Amino acid sequence: MTLGPCPHEKEIAALLAGGQWPQAAPADLRAHAATCRSCAELALVTTAFRSARTTAAAAAPLVSPGILWWRAQLRRRNAAIERVTRPILGAQIFALLICFVVAVGFSVSHAAQGIGWISDLTQLIRLPSIDMAKLWPSSTQGSALWVLVPLAAMLALLGGVAVYLASSEER
Amino acid sequence: MSLPMPLESILPSLFAGEAFRAAAIPAELPPETLMGNEAFAGFYSRSARPLWAYLARVSADPTLADDLMQESFVRFLCAARPDDGEVAARRYLFRIATNLLRDHWRRPRQASIEEIPEEFFATVSTAAQSDSRIVLGPALARLTLRDRQLLWLAYAEGYSHHEIAEVTGLASASIRLLLFRARRRIAVLLRDQDTQGGNRQ
Known part of the structure; x- marks a missing residue:
C-alpha cells in the first residue's frame, strides 16, 4: 500500500472546496480523475460528505443562544x-x-x-x-x-x- | 426547540469523564476569556448548524446530537479558552463535542426509551435529507466512530491534518494514515451501494 498522494489531489480538493467540481474543472483534470483511483475517491467522498453536511445543517433544530x-x-x-x-x-x-x-x-x-x-x-x-x-x-x-x-x-x-x-x- | 427537562436529568452520565476534564471549569476565569451574550449569539449562529450536523451524522442519533450540542456550548462558555479568533474557538468547540461523543460511546447505555419525550420523535424529514441519509448513512454506519469523526472533519468540515489532530486528540503523524484507510473504506462502501442501487433499477 502506498501513501503517496497524487499530485493532482490538491487541485481537485481546491475545486471541491469551492463547489466547482466537476463543472469548472479542466477537461484534462476530469479525465485524470476518471483514471486515478486516489483522485476519484477524493471526489466521491468529498462530494458525499459536503452534500450530507449541507442537508444536515439545514435540519439542525437550534435552541435560543440566550x-x-x-x-x-x-x-x-x-x-x-x-x-x-x-x-x-x-x-x-x-x-x-x-x-x-x-x-x-x-x-x-x-x-x-x-x-x-x-x-x-x-x-x-x-x-x-x-x-x-x-x-x-x-x-x-x-x-x-x-x-x-x-x-x-x-x-x-x-x-x-x-x-x-x-x-x-x-x- | 427547548428541552422540557434539565439536560442533567436526561444524560446524567455525561457530566463526568474525559469531556468534563477537557472543559472543566477553571478556578479563576480572566474576564477577557468570558464571552458576552451578544458575542456568543453571533458565534452560535455561525457554529451551531455545522456542529449539529457533525454530531448527528457521526452519532447517527439526532436526539443525542441535540443534547451534546447544547452541552458543548455550555462547556465552551464555562471554559477558559485561548483567545485566538473564531476559527480556533470553533475548533475548540468541536474538540469538546468530540470528547463528549467519545465519553457517551464509552459508557453503557442507561437511558430508557420511555424517558425520552415524545416530541423528539416527531422530526421533520425532507426529501433532500432523506436522499443524503440514504447515500451516506449506511456507509457511515459500517465504519468505526473514529473513522466517522476523521472523515467528517476532513471532508465535510475541510480541516487539515493538524487541525483534526487538535480536535480528536490523536497524534498528528497518524492522522494521514488513518484518514487514508478510512477514505478507502468508505469509497468502497459508497461504490458498492451505487452498484447495488444501479442493479436494482
Whole structure:
C-alpha cells in the first residue's frame, strides 16, 4: 500500500472546496480523475460528505443562544459556590476531629479518677456535711491543655467561616 | 426547540469523564476569556448548524446530537479558552463535542426509551435529507466512530491534518494514515451501494 498522494489531489480538493467540481474543472483534470483511483475517491467522498453536511445543517433544530448562555452562567456560579464552600467543609472536619481527640483523651485520662470519684461520692453520702472540694477531681494537671485544644478547634472553625465570607465578598 | 427537562436529568452520565476534564471549569476565569451574550449569539449562529450536523451524522442519533450540542456550548462558555479568533474557538468547540461523543460511546447505555419525550420523535424529514441519509448513512454506519469523526472533519468540515489532530486528540503523524484507510473504506462502501442501487433499477 502506498501513501503517496497524487499530485493532482490538491487541485481537485481546491475545486471541491469551492463547489466547482466537476463543472469548472479542466477537461484534462476530469479525465485524470476518471483514471486515478486516489483522485476519484477524493471526489466521491468529498462530494458525499459536503452534500450530507449541507442537508444536515439545514435540519439542525437550534435552541435560543440566550438559554445556553444563562445555563453556562448558572453552572459557573454553582462551581464558584462549590469552590468557596470547600474550605469551610475542611475546617468543620478538622474541628470535629479535634473535638473527638479531646473527648477520647479526656475519657482515657479520667477513667481511673472516675472510679475513685464514685467511691468518694458514696463516702460523701455517709458524711454529715458536704465538702465541695471532694467533688472536684483531685488532679488538675494539664488543665491548660483542655482549654487550649478546644480553643484551637474553635479558631479553625471560625477561620473557615472567615474564608467563606471573604470568598463570598470577592464574588 | 427547548428541552422540557434539565439536560442533567436526561444524560446524567455525561457530566463526568474525559469531556468534563477537557472543559472543566477553571478556578479563576480572566474576564477577557468570558464571552458576552451578544458575542456568543453571533458565534452560535455561525457554529451551531455545522456542529449539529457533525454530531448527528457521526452519532447517527439526532436526539443525542441535540443534547451534546447544547452541552458543548455550555462547556465552551464555562471554559477558559485561548483567545485566538473564531476559527480556533470553533475548533475548540468541536474538540469538546468530540470528547463528549467519545465519553457517551464509552459508557453503557442507561437511558430508557420511555424517558425520552415524545416530541423528539416527531422530526421533520425532507426529501433532500432523506436522499443524503440514504447515500451516506449506511456507509457511515459500517465504519468505526473514529473513522466517522476523521472523515467528517476532513471532508465535510475541510480541516487539515493538524487541525483534526487538535480536535480528536490523536497524534498528528497518524492522522494521514488513518484518514487514508478510512477514505478507502468508505469509497468502497459508497461504490458498492451505487452498484447495488444501479442493479436494482
